[in-house]
Amino acid sequence: xxxxxxxxxxxxxxxxxxxxxxxxxxxxxxxxxxxxxxxxxxxxxxxxxxxxxxxxxxxxxxxxxxxxxxxxxxxxxxxxxxxxxxxxxxxxxxxxxxxxxxxxxxxxxxxxxxxxxxxxxxxxxxxxxxxxxxxxxxxxxxxxxxxxxxxxxxxxxxxxxxxxxxxxxxxxxxxxxxxxxxxxxxxxxxxxxxxxxxxxxxxxxxxxxxxxxxxxxxxxxxxxxxxxxxxxxxxxxxxxxxxxxxxxxxxxxxxxxxxxxxxxxxxxxxxxxxxxxxxxxxxxxxxxxxxxxxxxxxxxxxxxxxxxxxxxxxxxxxxxxxxxxxxxxxxxxxxxxxxxxxxxxxxxxxxxxxxxxxxxxxxxxxxxxxxxxxxxxxxxxxxxxxxxxxxxxxxxxxxxxxxx
Amino acid sequence: xxxxxxxxxxxxxxxxxxxxxxxxxxxxxxxxxxxxxxxxxxxxxxxxxxxxxxxxxxxxxxxxxxxxxxxxxxxxxxxxxxxxxxxxxxxxxxxxxxxxxxxxxxxxxxxxxxxxxxxxxxxxxxxxxxxxxxxxxxxxxxxxxxxxxxxxxxxxxxxxxxxxxxxxxxxxxxxxxxxxxxxxxxxxxxxxxxxxxxxxxxxxxxxxxxxxxxxxxxxxxxxxxxxxxxxxxxxxxxxxxxxxxxxxxxxxxxxxxxxxxxxxxxxxxxxxxxxxxxxxxxxxxxxxxxxxxxxxxxxxxxxxxxxxxxxxxxxxxxxxxxxxxxxxxxxxxxxxxxxxxxxxxxxxxxxxxx
Numbered sequence: 001x002x003x004x005x006x007x008x009x010x011x012x013x014x015x016x017x018x019x020x021x022x023x024x025x026x027x028x029x030x031x032x033x034x035x036x037x038x039x040x041x042x043x044x045x046x047x048x049x050x051x052x053x054x055x056x057x058x059x060x061x062x063x064x065x066x067x068x069x070x071x072x073x074x075x076x077x078x079x080x081x082x083x084x085x086x087x088x089x090x091x092x093x094x095x096x097x098x099x100x101x102x103x104x105x106x107x108x109x110x111x112x113x114x115x116x117x118x119x120x121x122x123x124x125x126x127x128x129x130x131x132x133x134x135x136x137x138x139x140x141x142x143x144x145x146x147x148x149x150x151x152x153x154x155x156x157x158x159x160x161x162x163x164x165x166x167x168x169x170x171x172x173x174x175x176x177x178x179x180x181x182x183x184x185x186x187x188x189x190x191x192x193x194x195x196x197x198x199x200x201x202x203x204x205x206x207x208x209x210x211x212x213x214x215x216x217x218x219x220x221x222x223x224x225x226x227x228x229x230x231x232x233x234x235x236x237x238x239x240x241x242x243x244x245x246x247x248x249x250x251x252x253x254x255x256x257x258x259x260x261x262x263x264x265x266x267x268x269x270x271x272x273x274x275x276x277x278x279x280x281x282x283x284x285x286x287x288x289x290x291x292x293x294x295x296x297x298x299x300x301x302x303x304x305x306x307x308x309x310x311x312x313x314x315x316x317x318x319x320x321x322x323x324x325x326x327x328x329x330x331x332x333x334x335x336x337x338x339x340x341x342x343x344x345x346x347x348x349x350x351x352x353x354x355x356x357x358x359x360x361x362x363x364x365x366x367x368x369x370x371x372x373x374x375x376x377x378x379x380x381x382x383x384x385x386x387x388x389x390x391x392x393x394x395x396x397x398x399x400x401x402x403x404x
Numbered sequence: 405x406x407x408x409x410x411x412x413x414x415x416x417x418x419x420x421x422x423x424x425x426x427x428x429x430x431x432x433x434x435x436x437x438x439x440x441x442x443x444x445x446x447x448x449x450x451x452x453x454x455x456x457x458x459x460x461x462x463x464x465x466x467x468x469x470x471x472x473x474x475x476x477x478x479x480x481x482x483x484x485x486x487x488x489x490x491x492x493x494x495x496x497x498x499x500x501x502x503x504x505x506x507x508x509x510x511x512x513x514x515x516x517x518x519x520x521x522x523x524x525x526x527x528x529x530x531x532x533x534x535x536x537x538x539x540x541x542x543x544x545x546x547x548x549x550x551x552x553x554x555x556x557x558x559x560x561x562x563x564x565x566x567x568x569x570x571x572x573x574x575x576x577x578x579x580x581x582x583x584x585x586x587x588x589x590x591x592x593x594x595x596x597x598x599x600x601x602x603x604x605x606x607x608x609x610x611x612x613x614x615x616x617x618x619x620x621x622x623x624x625x626x627x628x629x630x631x632x633x634x635x636x637x638x639x640x641x642x643x644x645x646x647x648x649x650x651x652x653x654x655x656x657x658x659x660x661x662x663x664x665x666x667x668x669x670x671x672x673x674x675x676x677x678x679x680x681x682x683x684x685x686x687x688x689x690x691x692x693x694x695x696x697x698x699x700x701x702x703x704x705x706x707x708x709x710x711x712x713x714x715x716x717x718x719x720x721x722x723x724x725x726x727x728x729x730x731x732x733x734x735x736x737x738x739x740x741x742x743x744x745x746x747x748x749x750x751x752x753x754x755x756x757x758x
Contacts, residue, residue, distance in 0.1 A: 043507045123580050137542035150636045154549040155542040157520035172556040196502050197515035256528040256537040262516050390525025
């Protein structure tokens with residue numbers, strides 16, 4: 001008999017807060033994090049707003065006791081993973097069989113960029129320490145080693161859906177009794193590589209992004225990390241006094257759009273299949289979904305594809321929906337992890353997050369995003385969507401425990 | 405539940421991409437860099453696409469198509485890849501232009517193709533496969549994580565066949581940079597001398613190997629994937645020996661039943677001590693085959709090792725060029741593959757004839 005998979009806690013750092021409580025404050029007070037670049041050095045600094053974590057590498061190093069010269073992606077990861085673990089109250093991590101499944105899209109690219117500037121002048125130049133952690137997996141290991149995790153570590157990279165896929169793989173490890181605990185999610189720091197890449201695709205907005213708004217013209221890049229702690233039935237029952245699991249990861253599915261390397265199909269077939277599959281695993285019907293945390297990047301293409309898939313699947317019972325990327329920006333490999341933290345906390349507290357900057361109804365859709373923060377709602381099932389390049393589409397469903 | 409290997413495909417520095425049996429002759433190489441012997445991609449990929457695709461994408465697509473052909477499957481239920489470095493060539497192109505052109509006048513193609521899930525995404529696109537699609541990027545565990553994910557999904561019972569594989573390419577930049585870490589041989593070595601060189605360092609390699617795993621036996625099925633496990637930074641050789649014993653026990657396999665041990669010897673003396681310890685102790689007396697003198701060292705090279713193991717079971721023989729120690733077994737029932745990458749990422753894969 002397979003165990004259920006519970007969310008025992010979570011942690012997040014992003015451009016609207018260095019921990020979950022700061023992020024919640026920003027949502028409540030409608031304070032999105034878009035600003036001029038302060039830490040990323042790019043020629044586009046006055047053109048594109050970004051959503052940076054408001055801390056230098058030196059500050060992050062101080063908080064994490066890790067070296068300031070390592071990739072910012074690892075520093076962010078450690079902050080959120082530590083918060084996630086601490087929030088469970090499960091004590092010394094070394095007493096459990098622990099997995100660390102972290103996602104990211106470009107590994108230690110922030111350092112590789114520095115290396116390449118010198119290396120391209122002369123192939124014998126450039127500090128090798130700057131490419132030592134280039135690989136995506138190296139970022140995961142820096143954090144796993146620092147936290148004393150070694151039972152099962154892996155890294156996933158499926159572009160913007162990476163973090164959500166980390167939760168799925170982590171859930172399977174729990175169900176197969178390979179580990180007791182999995183810290184699962186993702187991390188990504190802003191890099192010039194990704195900023196310029198998205199710029200070539202002409203999908204960066206020069207103003208604050210407007211997900212699911214008719215006037216939207218693109219996304220804002222953000223950075224951060226987010227992790228949930230997945231535990232089995234057995235460990236969920238052993239949580240210390242005063243701590244209970246936030247909710248249950250009741251369903252998940254991953255599908256491929258198989259339409260284009262970077263664009264979504266107009267009807268969002270991959271999105272549709274992912275949401276449908278996740279609900280099927282949860283054993284719920286569309287009308288049971290209480291809130292959808294959208295992928296909602298703010299690009300023309302994503303929002304119409306995602307919206308059309310939702311319209312097709314949920315008609316006529318459209319649940320409240322919103323994109324928290326209107327606050328955090330698109331944090332790429334981290335977004336699935338960050339939004340899993342927001343979504344599972346939403347189930348626990350009955351929170352529906354607001355969608356910032358919404359003013360004009362999309363003409364293609366019969367529904368609009370929620371624009372006000374509210375708490376204390378009765379949320380039985382919350383869906384979180386993550387879609388990305390390569391046609392990768394993933395949906396997660398977080399549910400209240402059967403008892404409550 | 406039995407998980408069968410329904411088809412295999414491999415692009416490597418050897419003549420493995422023509423399908424069929426294990427190649428009789430070893431393609432010679434010199435220097436510390438082995439390049440993949442690439443097939444004519446036109447049989448699988450549109451000519452216009454071939455020009456735009458980097459080698460890792462083409463190698464991955466070719467290995468995938470070969471494995472699907474052998475399995476007699478057009479569209480698998482899921483696609484799961486492992487790649488440590490991802491699309492290095494496109495990454496290098498975009499990164500170099502970005503720096504040289506001070507972030508101006510850049511074009512999207514290289515960036516689009518630089519994401520680590522490009523190969524799995526391209527395969528899905530070509531096959532019109534809307535199923536589960538995932539990419540693992542964890543250094544020397546990339547392939548093993550993909551295998552494990554496939555095993556767990558098949559055991560859930562909703563998927564019947566999964567295309568699983570690993571691919572990594574070596575580029576001029578990556579070879580230059582990795583060489584600066586002193587990973588490779590300074591002195592001349594050959595396929596015959598590498599594993600006996602008694603010096604530090606190895607040779608760099610690349611390639612792609614794919615497997616169609618399924619819950620049912622197909623027409624060309626000869627082997628089962630019995631198990632896979634990863635061991636991160638073991639404290640020492642004793643820990644590995646205990647892990648191997650536990651792994652075999654978990655899969656109801658006695659040491660006597662192992663007909664062949666395939667290990668990842670790469671000619672680097674300190675790294676090879678792990679394999680030697682196992683050959684001399686935990687699995688003393690077992691015939692040993694090796695493969696990195698054929699494909700070179702790279703983080704997902706274990707996929708070539710598994711391909712060799714699957715071939716050995718299918719053909720009930722081991723190519724002379726692959727045998728390293730002991731007598732070539734005449735009956736091959738169970739094959740244990742033990743690999744480590746830079747002594748950090750250790751993995752075990754068990755195959756069983758069926």
